[in-house]
């Protein structure tokens with residue numbers, strides 16, 4: 001049987017189910033904790049750290065931390081907001097993200113977080129790492145310059161035998177996402193769309209549908225990321 005425990009977020013008291021992940025508990029209460037690598041129902045990877053919160057004075061990833069009784073969670077503080085902004089900046093300088101020419105512009109979670117945290121000039125130097133674009137699969141284009149290594153595609157897009165279509169190759173600076181060329185040939189339409197939707201940036205693109213939604217009608221043209229959750233709280 002589930003145990004109900006008390007906890008606070010930014011000083012306000014709530015009740016929730018013990019063991020639930022903090023990002024999901026917060027969302028239920030109408031409080032936005034940003035995520036990039038997390039996807040509800042998929043085993044958390046805890047790789048991007050954009051969901052960082054302070055729990056009883058210590059930094060934790062909200063997507064991998066289960067709720068416990070009497071947790072004091074800090075979410076909306078200048079310190080945490082600046083950490084999240086720094087993470088967004090790091091992701092921008094580590095890859096090559098040219099939003100105006102990206103098919104995912106307006107529907108991209110990284111770009112939306114850049115706006116949300118008012119990123120102007122990143123505090124870190126650009127890496128300008130050169131990575132390939134792989135357009136060899138019949139259904140997908142893999143624009144490796146935009147990968148943020150969230151592993152959503154690796155964890156979520158699998159064939160009927162449970163084999164992942166995506167994997168990481170290389171190490172350190174040379175780490176790159178790759179699509180299994182043999183499996184890609186038989187990839188279903190459903191999996192191709194699922195892969196594109198799972199990607200929070202413009203790295204995995206369905207061929208022949210780029211720029212299908214006009215400017216002004218894209219996901220983040222009218223609401224900023226997390227706004228819907230905040231509305232629930234009012």
Ligand code: FES
Nearest residue numbers: 046048049051063
């Ligand atoms: Fe929690 Fe990425 S969303 S670490």
